[in-house]
Amino acid sequence: MKVLVTGGAGYIGSTAVAMLLEQGHSVNVLDDCSTGHASSVDARADLFQESILNSQAVAGALQGVDAVLHFCAKSLVGESVTKPEIYWETNVYGTRILLDEMKKANVARLVFSSTAATYGEPREIPITENEITHPTNPYGASKLAVDYMITSQSRAYGLAAISLRYFNVAGAxxxxxxxxxxxxxxxxxxxxxxxxxxxxxxxxxxxxxxxxxxxxxxxDYVHVVDLIGAHLSALEAAQPGTHEIINLGSxxxxxxxxxxxxxxxxxxxxxxxxxxxxxxxxxxxxxxxxxxxxxxxxxxxxxxxxxxxxxxxxxxx
Ligand SMILES: NC(=O)c1ccc[n+]([C@@H]2O[C@H](COP(=O)([O-])OP(=O)(O)OC[C@H]3O[C@@H](n4cnc5c(N)ncnc54)[C@H](O)[C@@H]3O)[C@@H](O)[C@H]2O)c1
Missing domain, CATH: 3.90.25.10 (UDP-galactose 4-epimerase, domain 1)
Incomplete structure (x- = not known):
């Protein structure tokens, strides 16, 4: 399979790139390296060092691709409170561009990095996917907006999609x-x-x-290697026209x-x-x-x- 990894120069994305390559997949990476590092990207992947806000660059990175792992985002809770516009632009509008370009390119398989921050203060522990989503900061709200956007894209156009709501990712x-x-x-x-x-x-x-x-x-901490293992399963498990939301922790x-x-x-x-x-x-x-x-x-x-x-x-x- 050929996979586009957005945010593939970041901590979790670069781990996904390495694990995909080790499983024999080929990989394109789209990352502007604003918080990631070009040097983190395995040299066997093709790096498109561009913003997700550049639709032409996204279209270029999608060529020949079968599925997308979408990690690229701004993800600092404190910054999202003081500079919310960056979160709505990169996380929400950036994903809008990605979904539009995926549709044009007939790429119909997506795994998205959502977050436990979509739940806010939970009513019950442990937190199930049925918990009320009440994010307490713009970061969590922007990720929740993307989850809604993916659900509607899936229903309208048959996208096979899974959002994985990570708790705390650690390890290397x-x-x-x-x-x-x-x-x-x-x-x-x-x-x-x-x-x-x-x-x-x-x-x-x-x-x-x-x-x-x-x-x-x-x-709740989950090892990044286990986390990416779940993404590889999600790539296979996603069903056309369905958007599943799944928690990932320990x-x-x-x-x-x-x-x-x-x-x-x-x-x-x-x-x-x-x-x-x-x-x-x-x-x-x-x-x-x-x-x-x-x-x-x-x-x-x-x-x-x-x-x-x-x-x-x-x-x-
Ligand atoms: N690390 C965690 O514990 C955790 C927990 C929950 C969810 N997540 C989510 O997982 C994903 C990856 O997190 P991470 O810890 O690897 O973060 P990271 O900052 O290391 O990786 C994000 C990558 O996205 C890239 N990026 C940012 N804006 C971009 C843009 N406009 N265009 C192209 N690329 C852009 C950055 O350069 C970076 O390489 C994020 O979506 C984050 O919200 C992470």
């Missing part, structure tokens, strides 16, 4: 060409920040008075303190920390119900927190 792939590292700037994700913490830059723990077993927030959660403890085991030293007050809008616990993923994609995660932390650590050495 060691491919034949080396590590696919998480290289965000700024980095807002817990595990890379735990690994980079130092005496002069201690890890901030946002609240130790949450109603959880140790007072710190609990999140189905369990770890507290911030448990993540720090895992990093201390891997690094063999203490992680410097600093206690900060709670951040507005942070739910105490977010855990995915992954029953639908296991049934629909015949998928279950295989790599645990220790593996995520040690792979993330090895990838930055």
């Amino acid at each position: 792939l060691r491919s034949k060409t080396g590590w696919q590292t998480e290289r965000h700037n700024p980095e807002t994700h817990l595990i890379p920040n735990v690994l980079r913490a130092s005496e002069s830059n201690p890890l901030k723990i946002f609240g130790v008075d949450w109603p959880t077993k140790d007072g710190t927030c609990i999140r 189905g369990g959660g770890y507290s911030v303190n448990e993540v720090i403890a895992a990093a201390e085991r891997v690094l063999g030293r203490k992680i410097p920390t600093e206690i900060s007050s709670r951040r507005a809008g942070d739910p105490a616990i977010l855990i995915a119900d992954i029953t639908k993923a296991s049934k629909y994609l015949t998928w279950s995660p295989t790599l645990d927190l220790n593996q995520m932390v040690s792979d993330a650590w090895n990838s930055i050495q």
